[in-house]
Amino acid sequence: MKFMKTSEIRESYLGFFESKGHLRMDSFSLVPKNDKSLLLINAGMAPLKPYFTGVEEPPRRRVTTCQKCIRTGDIENVGKTSRHGTFFEMLGNFSFGDYFKNEIIPWAWEYITGVLQIPKDKLFVTIYLDDDEAYEIWTTKTDMDPNRIFRLGKEDNFWEHGSGPCGPCTEIHYNKAGVTVTTAEEFVKAGDEDKIVEFWNLVFTQFDGDGKGNYERLANPNIDTGMGLERMATIMQGVDNIFEIDIVKDILQGVCGIVGKEYGKDKNTDISLRIITDHVKSVSMMLCDGVQPSNEGRGYVLRRLLRRAARHGRLLGVKDEFLYKVVDFVIDNYGDAYPALHQKADYIKKIVTLEEKRFNETIDSGMDILKEYIEEAVKENKTVLEGEKAFKLYDTYGFPLELTEEILEEKSITVDIEEFNKNMKDQRERARAARGESSYMGADEVPLNKIDASITTKFDGYNNTTLKSNILVIVTDEEERTALTSGETGYVFTETTPFYAEMGGQVGDTGLILTETAKVKVTNCKKNVGGKIAHYVEVLEGSIAVGETVELKVCEKKRKNVCKNHTATHMLQEALREVLGEHVHQSGSYVDEERLRFDFTHFSALSKEEIEKAEIIVNEKIMDVFDVVTNVMTIEEAKKSGAMALFDDKYSEEVRVVSVGDFSKELCGGTHVRNSGEIGLFKIISESGVAAGVRRIEALTGFGAIHYVESKNKELKEISSILKCSESDVIKKIEQQSNELKIKEKEIIELKNKLASGAEEDILNNIKEVEGIKVLSAALKDIDGNALRDLCDKMRDKIGSGVVVLGSEVSGKVNFVAMASKDTLPKGIHCGKIIKEVATIAGGSGGGRPDMAQAGGKDAEKLECAMENVFEIVKKLVK
Structure with missing residues (x-):
């Protein structure tokens, strides 16, 4: 067995499966798309669920990835054990109805023993109790020793998550302690003692389960495998701890240098150093993928990790902000695999600094509260602090329970742990209730989301707003239908459509579907969870049926206004980069026929001058009447051309690049004006903060901007009329009246103070x-x-x-x-x-x-x- 760097293991795995006909895909964002069952991606297969369920066609039947993952279920064990971490990378190879057990088991053996050269006598295999097929393949198509194969029950070797695709699995284990085991019982015991470690799980997804123990065999079974990269690296590098593998150890040593501590000298110090290392790595990855600190959902996960890291910095004696320095070590070690870290480095470090500063202020407030609790307890001769109070410190002020216990211990006071845990449980149940019950994909199991993966609709609406096409599918909220009649509502799928489906911040088109006898109103156009274009319809007259040819007509007035706002959004981003700097990147947008909203990365409120400057730049470019040109090219060609892209978005091999003259160039699938002059006028109406390091601008274009300016002009006329002065003298008049009011207020206060002084004897x-x-x-x-x-x-x-x-x-x-x-x-x-x-x-x-x-x-x-x-x-x- 040879020593391999973590990066070498990652590349060898992906390269091996590419040689077996797999499409290598980049890691998906940590933020799930169309999956309400997860806050954050926690496994290699999680972003690929639509391919497993058949609601979406995969780019290829064989895929391999190295997926970024976050898990916080065992957060309290991070830093205390050798294998717990919140961020990890999951290597995986997947088959969507293509190959199955006969292929993956020999391939797995070939990779482990041939590429990684792990000694065969160091390996064990487990299979599901009744999976004779897997046993036969292991014993006939590999040279695995049958005495080293153990059959285990459902808890160990059957992969199932609620309802949906599931099946038996086979796990491959490494005997790191060199123990001798001959029975399944001895094997399980050695695993519990961490003498044998599992490093690769091959899941044979061959059933569709209802979550109640009933299973139907899938017509096209799938393969889903997962190998923890960090755990594999511990084996290949001969270390016993994920914090000692090359890329993690380098970050940890960086932390040691920053805080002035030596690793390996003190147990508690080591725990803090490992927590800081792990959590800053997770925070950096989450910020890079667009997660923003908040008090709920994935934003709360980020904030919690960052605050735990900051708190352990305090335990090590660091009082000032320091976590942003650790980010540099994360980027040095992960930036080659995930280039967006380099591109967003300044943004990540700025947010980390702002959050840590806010936490330092908060924890100081919490310390004052805790001191009050201690004073009350001492005065009342209490030796136990109420669990509710300890939980308030934890939940509101970011005080971990162990910190509260540590401080209380000096006063011989303990915490009511039972009450604290009850409050924690209640909070988790509230959070779970807020998320609601979820299916496999976390999406509603309704007919709209069950359209066959083979159904596709071609969007042909960039240059057309009217065309004819055939109806392929009609569904309602209750069932699939062959027709819809007057008064009914539902969802219509056609072969081709000019209707733009809501995407990339742009709202969906509205309009009509017509036949000689029917008139159908299209109230919206969206994609279902499988990415199928659905027309949301209401039948006004007559009826429509599957197979019928219909005329689809987009509301042109709305489309034109949306196009103006969308192109202006692109121009606004470029103007902001000119005014504020290259760190400005889109963090979100919303474009409809009324206005545009643009969220972007920046760390302070814009000054009046900065807003005016950005507005002037956009209007100058509008008046230059630039042609808006769209080119289709490969993703690599687009990047080389300098086109702006969203870091956390996945793009197909071919992309649309929208250019506004030589001013703006972005990857975009939306609809736009033909030239910038069509926008007419651009007017910013508000600028505000929406999250740490994220600002929001709202603006109007065309007649919307004109009407806004007219309304402000009308208000000015009314104000000048009330003040009885000319419009040009309004500000001077207000300043004059304001000064007069201040003088009068001062006189009133002086009179009140005299009255108060006169009442001193009465008081x-x-x-x-x-x-x-x-x-x-x-x-x-x-x-x-x-x-x-x-x-x-x-x-x-x-x-x-x-x-x-x-x-x-x-x-x-x-x-x-x-x-x-x-x-x-x-x-x-x-x-x-x-x-x-x-x-x-x-x-x-x-x-x-x-x-x-x-x-x-x-x-x-x-x-x-x-x-x-x-x-x-x-x-x-x-x-």
Whole structure:
């Protein structure tokens, strides 16, 4: 057995199966397409489900891939064990109704023993209990020792995931400890002890299961295999840990250099170093594929991984942002296999930095909350922190449970783990309920999504908006139909169509389907999960039937407006790259007949000048009346020509490249104007943030832009009329009135402050003594925040030693201020705690330091009640 780098193993596998007639496909994005059953791609076969189910035709019947995967089910074990990681690469070869067991078993043996040269006496094989066919092939078509083949049950050697395609599997294992096993029981025990490791699973997908134990044999069985690249690398490199293989070890050593720690010296330090290594690798891959940090779904997975990595940095003594430096090591080791990492390096590092900074701020807030929990527990002589509170720290502030336990341990306090786990379980159930029950593909099992894979529709709508074609299939939400009659709705599939199906951010066309006796309204046009073009229809008159020739007519007015907005979107991206820099890339878009929306990577809000500059560039290019030219070329030719593409999109061998003169060039399957002059006018109406590092611009074109400018002009006329000035003097008039208002407001505040000062003696009449401490509490009216603080300060000075709490109602809202003299603090006085309870009574919140705090309230009617409670609140605090 020879030493092989991870990259060499990857290439040898893909090359081997290419030699067996397989199409090598690039890794799909980590973000599933048309699959609601997954948040993130977690296996090599996951992106290929449509080919296995028959809803989509594969590019070839034999395919091989190295697929990026993310799994977080065992996240708590990452860094603690030798084999758990959240990001991994899955090598796979697949047959969609082509070859089966007779081919894959000998090929697998040839690759393992011939290409990788793994000694045969180091290998074991398991098969499904009843799979005599697999046993016969292993013993007759390979020279595998029959004594090293073990039959195991359904739990080990039958692949099944809910309902859908399933079947028995055979697994190939490596005897890394050199143990001797002669029975299935001994084999399983050695596997549990990690002395024997499984590295390749060959799944024979030969049944369609209903999820209830009933199976129907598939007419065309499939092959789905999966080999963990990292696990294979540990075998070929003679190491016992996925963190010690070449490409991962290099990242880990980089982390060591950044944080100033040595690997292998301390168990807990090693765990933190491995977690940082793994999680930053996963985060980099997810960001590269378009996942954005958020508080739900896959964005939450990303944020959670990043925060765990940052937290372990803190455990290693790193206080400042550092994870962006680790990204460089990830790119150095994975950039050759996944070039988009190089292209998006700056973007990835910027988002990582922003998120880590946000986390550092959040965790500091969480630490303040935890300190309050500890103070309360100590005061009440509690030795157990409520699980609900520990979960709030975990869920809201990113505090892992072990960090909370570690800090509490210093005070001899433990966490109610049972209650914490209950909160965690409830959250997971809420998340599961939000996702809903899903089928194999996570899509609705309706007739629309069950159209035979052989049915295809040719789109011929780039230059046509009207054509004739035959109806191939009609379905409703309930069943497949031969016809639809007046008043009915359904979905129509034709041989050819001029209707553009919603895709790439562009909405679907609408229009009519006509015969001599029927009139059918097309309300939308979309693709089903198998990529078939479906016309969403409502029959207005007559009836239509399968096999009938019909005339399809696209609504030209809507199409033209959509085209204007779509071409303008391309031009906007290029203008933004000119104004902001080459880091700008499309992160999402939406184009309909009314407006365009463009999401793009950038790290700060655009200035007024930047927006104006981008708008001017687009309008200049519109007025240049550039021809919009479409060329069909290979994906390689497109890239060499400098055409912009979406990093996380899969493209066929031939692509459409849309060029707006020599200004903009992009890969795009949508519809466009013939020349930029048709757009007429371009107007940006808003710019905002939608996620960390992602901005959004909304804009109008053509008559939409003209109407918008006219409406603004009309508003200006109305404003000038109200202000009784000319349009050119509106700003000057508003500034004049604003200055006058500020002067008057200042006068009002001064008068209120004088009134407040005059009422000082009345306020001092509210002093009571509580447990030997003077406490002043008073409810006031129309004293604003600043004046209230000044008054509170004066009252504290006047009483000398004690506590002053004042509340004031201004325009229906309540402000509270509390101040205490220094000598009262050792007695238990804490203004932050006082004000928090007082504000809660008035429907508000707030806090602050022991000697000074302020808060707000929403319920002005509870002001008197809140102030009356001050004395009881103080009494509870006094030691």
